[in-house]
Amino acid sequence: MAAPLFRNKSIKELLDRYKRVWSISHGLRLMGWDLEVYMPEKGAKERSEASSQLELMLQREILSLKALTKEAALANNLNVYEKGVVRCNQRDLDYFTKIPPKLIEKMAKATSNGFIAWRTAREKSEFKIFKPLLEEIVHLNREKADKLGYRGHPYNALLDMYEEGFTVKAADRMFGSMIPRVKKITEKILAEGRFPQKHPLEKVKYSNDDVRKVNEHLLKVLGMPGDRFRMDLSAHPFTMEIGGNDVRITTRYEGIDFKTSLYSTIHESGHAIYALNYDQRLEMTPAGGGVSLGIHESQSRLWENIIGRSRQFTELIYPNVVKNIPFARKYSRDSMYKYFNSVKPSLIRVEADEVTYNFHVYLRYEIEKKLMSGKISVPELPQYWNDMMEEYVGVRPKRDSQGVLQDVHWAHGSIGYFPTYVVGNVVGALSVAAMERSMGKSVFWNRVRNGQFNPIKSWLEQKIQKWCSVYPPDELQKMVFRTSYDPKAFVAYLEEKYLS
Numbered sequence: 137m138a139a140p141l142f143r144n145k146s147i148k149e150l151l152d153r154y155k156r157v158w159s160i161s162h163g164l165r166l167m168g169w170d171l172e173v174y175m176p177e178k179g180a181k182e183r184s185e186a187s188s189q190l191e192l193m194l195q196r197e198i199l200s201l202k203a204l205t206k207e208a209a210l211a212n213n214l215n216v217y218e219k220g221v222v223r224c225n226q227r228d229l230d231y232f233t234k235i236p237p238k239l240i241e242k243m244a245k246a247t248s249n250g251f252i253a254w255r256t257a258r259e260k261s262e263f264k265i266f267k268p269l270l271e272e273i274v275h276l277n278r279e280k281a282d283k284l285g286y287r288g289h290p291y292n293a294l295l296d297m298y299e300e301g302f303t304v305k306a307a308d309r310m311f312g313s314m315i316p317r318v319k320k321i322t323e324k325i326l327a328e329g330r331f332p333q334k335h336p337l338e339k340v341k342y343s344n345d346d347v348r349k350v351n352e353h354l355l356k357v358l359g360m361p362g363d364r365f366r367m368d369l370s371a372h373p374f375t376m377e378i379g380g381n382d383v384r385i386t387t388r389y390e391g392i393d394f395k396t397s398l399y400s401t402i403h404e405s406g407h408a409i410y411a412l413n414y415d416q417r418l419e420m421t422p423a424g425g426g427v428s429l430g431i432h433e434s435q436s437r438l439w440e441n442i443i444g445r446s447r448q449f450t451e452l453i454y455p456n457v458v459k460n461i462p463f464a465r466k467y468s469r470d471s472m473y474k475y476f477n478s479v480k481p482s483l484i485r486v487e488a489d490e491v492t493y494n495f496h497v498y499l500r501y502e503i504e505k506k507l508m509s510g511k512i513s514v515p516e517l518p519q520y521w522n523d524m525m526e527e528y529v530g531v532r533p534k535r536d537s538q539g540v541l542q543d544v545h546w547a548h549g550s551i552g553y554f555p556t557y558v559v560g561n562v563v564g565a566l567s568v569a570a571m572e573r574s575m576g577k578s579v580f581w582n583r584v585r586n587g588q589f590n591p592i593k594s595w596l597e598q599k600i601q602k603w604c605s606v607y608p609p610d611e612l613q614k615m616v617f618r619t620s621y622d623p624k625a626f627v628a629y630l631e632e633k634y635l636s
């Protein structure tokens with residue numbers, strides 16, 4: 137047993153009370169997983185009532201910790217873990233204190249109507265159906281930013297909810313130094329044609345059973361522990377951290393283009409590896425859990441893209457892929473590597489490759505930023521979207537369903553979420569570059585080729601994952617990389633992989 141992390145008396149009292157918060161949210165997470173995986177369709181109504189009641193209880197329990205948190209914050213000599221607990225709890229308290237119940241209620245209504253309108257609008261490809269609802273959602277988000285308070289740009293208040301401390305200034309710096317270079321890289325890739333835009337395997341239908349066997353092999357290769365982890369099926373793949381020893385992912389089988397299923401399995405496994413490496417002494421505390429959406433996404437994308445789509449990883453899994461998927465046998469290792477890494481300008485974000493993906497996120501970032509400052513208005517979105525798509529990706533949506541209506545995020549009320557996807561690419565690359573430096577580049581890649589992932593997982597655990605939310609994401613990055621939200625490593629990775 138490792139030494140206890142918490143010694144301060146008020147902290148211990150706070151944590152004792154916090155077990156209630158943790159337990160309610162434990163139940164909510166399990167219910168959320170069940171909703172996507174097992175629940176019969178008609179269970180939705182009662183499930184939604186039960187979850188919203190539990191959410192209210194959760195909120196009340198958090199607010200009841202106000203005095204204890206204040207007392208703990210005033211204590212002297214708190215260690216880093218104790219300070220982390222206070223900081224995280226203060227963030228939750230802050231949110232529920234500053235946002236009035238009336239606003240939460242208005243937002244819930246706007247997003248439930250918004251979601252229905254968005255679904256119809258997307259089906260019919262008519263932006264005007266969603267437009268008034270989106271105007272309301274943007275308006276409420278501005279109100280939210282005002283209540284939360286911010287320095288500088290109003291968008292900062294929203295960015296902070298998903299990526300603590302992240303600002304327009306930091307995001308502008310990150311996008312500003314990478315987007316022009318990624319554009320040049322894309323143009324070169326497309327001109328050179330070494331990485332194809334299309335591959336015949338994309339069109340081949342597969343048997344779910346065959347691909348399931350490869351997915352099970354991938355879980356073995358990645359060393360996912362059978363007694364603390366499981367994988368199921370759902371319409372949209374996700375990871376659910378129910379507890380430190382109960383982490384679940386889902387995958388899906390669409391019947392065509394098998395790499396989609398494989399890489400979604402690797403992506404979610406990356407999230408799960410992070411969760412399984414949390415310091416368990418932080419469990420049931422406000423500082424347990426991943427530090428931000430961007431950092432979480434970095435830990436999934438480094439496995440999915442940088443490791444998973446590498447030549448070395450392709451060689452590692454190739455024998456199993458061709459053993460289980462008969463039609464894949466016709467293709468060489470090199471051809472499969474190209475299949476895993478085709479690069480093509482496309483309209484839909486979730487189908488985009490790791491290179492052009494960044495433009496999809498960048499345009500959403502620009503739109504959200506300008507919506508929040510009032511520089512553009514909701515009716516201008518389709519035109520603005522299409523122009524930016526044409527400028528950066530080189531394709532122009534013909535219908536709004538392939539453009540401004542494609543994502544559910546805004547209908548859910550989430551503004552400020554999108555940039556965390558690119559933070560994921562950037563910090564994922566920083567992580568791999570740091571491992572290459574510390575292990576030696578050829579040692580690192582030989583380990584990937586041989587499937588020796590324990591040293592890689594333990595590096596990630598020690599440097600990043602075990603810390604949970606003890607340090608804010610910016611501070612954690614500076615501790616590990618001596619820099620933060622710095623896209624240099626990501627751009628260098630793309631250049632080396634696609635152009636050298």
Ligand code: MG
Nearest residue numbers: 403407433436
């Ligand atoms: Mg993810």
